[in-house]
Amino acid sequence: MGEKPVVLVTGAGRGIGRGIAISCAEAGFDVAGVDILYDPANKDSGLFELQRKVEEQKVSFLPVQGDISALHDHERILKEILDFYGKVDVLVNNAGIAPEKRRDVLTTTADSFDRVISVNTRGTFFLTQRVAVQMIEHSKKGCLKNPCIIFISSISAEVSSPSRAEYCISKAALSQAAKIFADRLTEFAINVYELRPGIIQTDMTAPVKEKYDKLIKEGLVPQRRWGFPEDVGKAVVALAGGFFSYSTGLVLEISGGMNIRHL
Template sequence: MSRIALVTGGQRGIGLGIADALVTAGYKVALASRSRPDSPDVVAALQQLGSDAAYFTHDLQDIEGHASLFEKVERQFGQVSTLVSNAGVPARVRGDMLDIQPDNFDFVLGINLRGAFFLAQEAARRMLEMSGDAYRSITFVTSVSASMVSVERAEYCVSKAGAAMMAELFAVRLAPHGVGVFELRPGIIETGMTEGVKDKYTARIEGGLVPAQRWGQPEDIGSIVVPIADGRMAFATGSAINVDGGLAIPRL
């Protein structure tokens, strides 16, 4: 029986690294994001992942459309046993947190927190109705910013801190039913989103900011998602895992 995973934001960056790891491990993977199906990222992702992957256009802000997304995935692949809630947006404007505008704040939380919460809610309800003994899991990809302050992008940090609590809430609610819930906190990962600050952070990484002394790669996160999805970490449900080369470890 095929194992089915839904990865939001799976067409590029960290999400693509996760999707690639899952496909390699034998999963059929549904990718979902706001991008058009013919966008270069989507086309390239599907070429890379092959026939075990499919793409579905969906905006996390469309709460009413969450059920329809799952129905489309179920028609093509089957019931989703693994949700990787990875899609998110950065702060629209970096700058003094005293200057944040309400619409920018609402935009970030509307996707990173509100949209993610109700998508996970839909996934959880469906997972509880699944028959059979297949392991089921929800993994929230948050950020080290869930606990590390960046005052120039306060709304992003608030959204990730909220997502960390969201993961714990779902973990407690679903644990009696054998559904595992995890939180992954990536650090400085080399993706298109960080391309604009690459020189700045490369110098800081080389200067000791990251104890591992290298950029993180999308496959670093993908390698952790697979054992979670397989159920090999089932009794660790509720865990928050830093995937950051030691960045978040307090040091003097």
């Protein structure tokens, strides 16, 4: 087992997950990045571009291919990481998807509903369960540093978007999952946090970039700018660094002030 704390980031191949992995590397974490997209021949994007970037910080990176919605594969994913690092100190549940097509709540399809829930909620829930059991074992032996689990939900856990109900529902359910794991894991001194990003510039939001450029300019976001993956990455480091050790179950918005209700 290495000296450095190990962070497991799901959906690390791009966007917010990539930003979290880089921020954690800068803070001295060894990183395991899991992503469904895995192309060792391509060193210029995805997990293998990230590997170069992370290793510049003199920490280690393990790229792991994995689809978190495939529950039967969770054992293999975790085994690869434990074989390499021996432990996981911090789990960041970041992998998530949006509906392929935005549809009004009156026409949402069951296929889209099941697809979004299977990744954002079901896959994340059961991966957390498996990793938590492992963390408990290691924590009891005193092997972990500030063990914690961080859920990347969304402001959509709370905010209604009638054109992507299944996404909002998946994140609201994830928010409850975070609360329940927080409650259950206090006994083992494993803190659980929920981060709710607002409007973050990534591939996920690329199709609606123009729409949000305009809305942000008009004041939808009080801080009047897009969020960036590093905004979420820095918050993860603050939590994973143990600075909020007396605050399990904490819910934090990273949304440029969209949490402020104003007249």
